[in-house]
Amino acid sequence: MSRVRVHNFSVSLDGFGTGEGQSAEAPFGHAGSRLHEWFFLTRTFRAMQGKEGGTAGVDEAMAGAWRAGIGAEIMGRNKFGPQRGPWQDHEWKGWWGPNPPFHTPVFVLTHHPRPSVEMEGGTVFHFVEADPAEALRQAREAAGGLDVRIGGGPSTVRAFLEADLIDELHVVVVPIVLGRGVRLWDGLDGLEDRFRIESVTTPSGVTHVTMSRT
Amino acid sequence: MSRVRVHNFSVSLDGFGTGEGQSAEAPFGHAGSRLHEWFFLTRTFRAMQGKEGGTAGVDEAMAGAWRAGIGAEIMGRNKFGPQRGPWQDHEWKGWWGPNPPFHTPVFVLTHHPRPSVEMEGGTVFHFVEADPAEALRQAREAAGGLDVRIGGGPSTVRAFLEADLIDELHVVVVPIVLGRGVRLWDGLDGLEDRFRIESVTTPSGVTHVTMSRT
Numbered sequence A, B: 001m002s003r004v005r006v007h008n009f010s011v012s013l014d015g016f017g018t019g020e021g022q023s024a025e026a027p028f029g030h031a032g033s034r035l036h037e038w039f040f041l042t043r044t045f046r047a048m049q050g051k052e053g054g055t056a057g058v059d060e061a062m063a064g065a066w067r068a069g070i071g072a073e074i075m076g077r078n079k080f081g082p083q084r085g086p087w088q089d090h091e092w093k094g095w096w097g098p099n100p101p102f103h104t105p106v107f108v109l110t111h112h113p114r115p116s117v118e119m120e121g122g123t124v125f126h127f128v129e130a131d132p133a134e135a136l137r138q139a140r141e142a143a144g145g146l147d148v149r150i151g152g153g154p155s156t157v158r159a160f161l162e163a164d165l166i167d168e169l170h171v172v173v174v175p176i177v178l179g180r181g182v183r184l185w186d187g188l189d190g191l192e193d194r195f196r197i198e199s200v201t202t203p204s205g206v207t208h209v210t211m212s213r214t
Helices: A043-048 A058-066 A134-144 A152-164 B042-046 B058-068 B132-142 B153-163
Strands: A004-012 A016-018 A070-076 A104-110 A126-127 A147-150 A168-174 A194-201 A209-211 B003-013 B016-018 B072-076 B106-110 B124-127 B149-153 B168-174 B193-200 B207-213
Touching: A004 A058, A004 A152, A016 A152, A043 A058, A058 A147, A058 A168, A058 A209, A070 A134, A070 A152, A104 A134, A126 A134, A134 A147, A147 A152, B003 B058, B003 B153, B016 B153, B042 B058, B058 B168, B058 B207, B072 B132, B072 B153, B106 B132, B124 B132, B132 B149, B132 B153, B149 B153
Parallel strands: A004 A147, A004 A168, A070 A104, A070 A147, A104 A126, B003 B149, B003 B168, B072 B106, B072 B149, B106 B124
Antiparallel strands: A004 A016, A168 A209, A194 A209, A194 B193, B003 B016, B168 B207, B193 B207
8 A cells, every 4th residue: 555655854853844044055044954964974865965985873774764665756846946936947957956866756736837847867847736635646646556755845744744644754853943944843733643653862863753654 | 060950841842841721720731741741650750749669761860860959940930820910819839739849949930029938848939020140140049059940831941041041951852743832942043052962762752852051
């Protein structure tokens, strides 16, 4: 049965999944790299950059689980890029270069649909105006029986949690305070009742919280 | 040198230190007991209730550190009780019965000062209208060279963090989502820069985050 999964989603102690003031130079706004230092050290991230080495402990084990069994991703428009409103720059093709790490269809939620963009390595960005259930229907169809990843950002993960469409949620609590940005947890009072929850802290100082549907 | 310490301060994943709708029957409002289940299981808490038994692991080790070396506590008015505005019920003497667990002077921050209340066992509630620095000055004087505990609630801990008056902060992140209430972390962007930070998860599922002044 195809599952809906979130992986490697970092939040601050105050629950922000990204900072304020996103721009082409600062995908996470004023948060900079603070939410993802743990991830940058892993083999999984370094391999995405074409580099060798990296940590091989629990952070890596968790980070590396993001790809197996995934047939499509859904992401919010702000994960795809910093543009707001009607698309001005059609040359923007995401933060990930010509060969993005997804290698599957990726459904970008937007109120401004545009033609699909085919990248190297199997990633195809589709731009869809749809609520979570409809976006998931399309992604499942494209995933060919495999799982669907909800890639973020926080508003998108939250929308899918509100719609109770997530089966597995991996959140990484980073012991920093961002103060402003976009919160993950708003409106999700009692979320814990819907999941089996595990937490583990690693030597990098982060806490991996996994919630899986009971 | 006298230190300023916070112990056993539970927050939800979304950063709430208490829920919404405090009343005499619900000190933590709609949060109920969800933030403190880990604490209720410890020997330290059970001993406060005059009971035997309880957990003896890391939760207990952390919980039990709250008393040693403390000469006074400062708490917000909402930790003391559910009344707001001018005191209507002078018979209210806190949630803790005739012999509260503090056994030291306790300074209750309020815009409505009233005469001190002496309890059994050495606890004396003083009601002071003061900013954090002045309240700390008074508490330090009463503590006779010992440390001062900032007892909560979240607004009070936050005010002392904003004023950079905390030396040791022990926060317990509980993997629940409260959705509403009073947040601990608001306005504290970059707090991590002022502290050495450690995190450890325990089998109860909570994460103890300790911040000590570098």
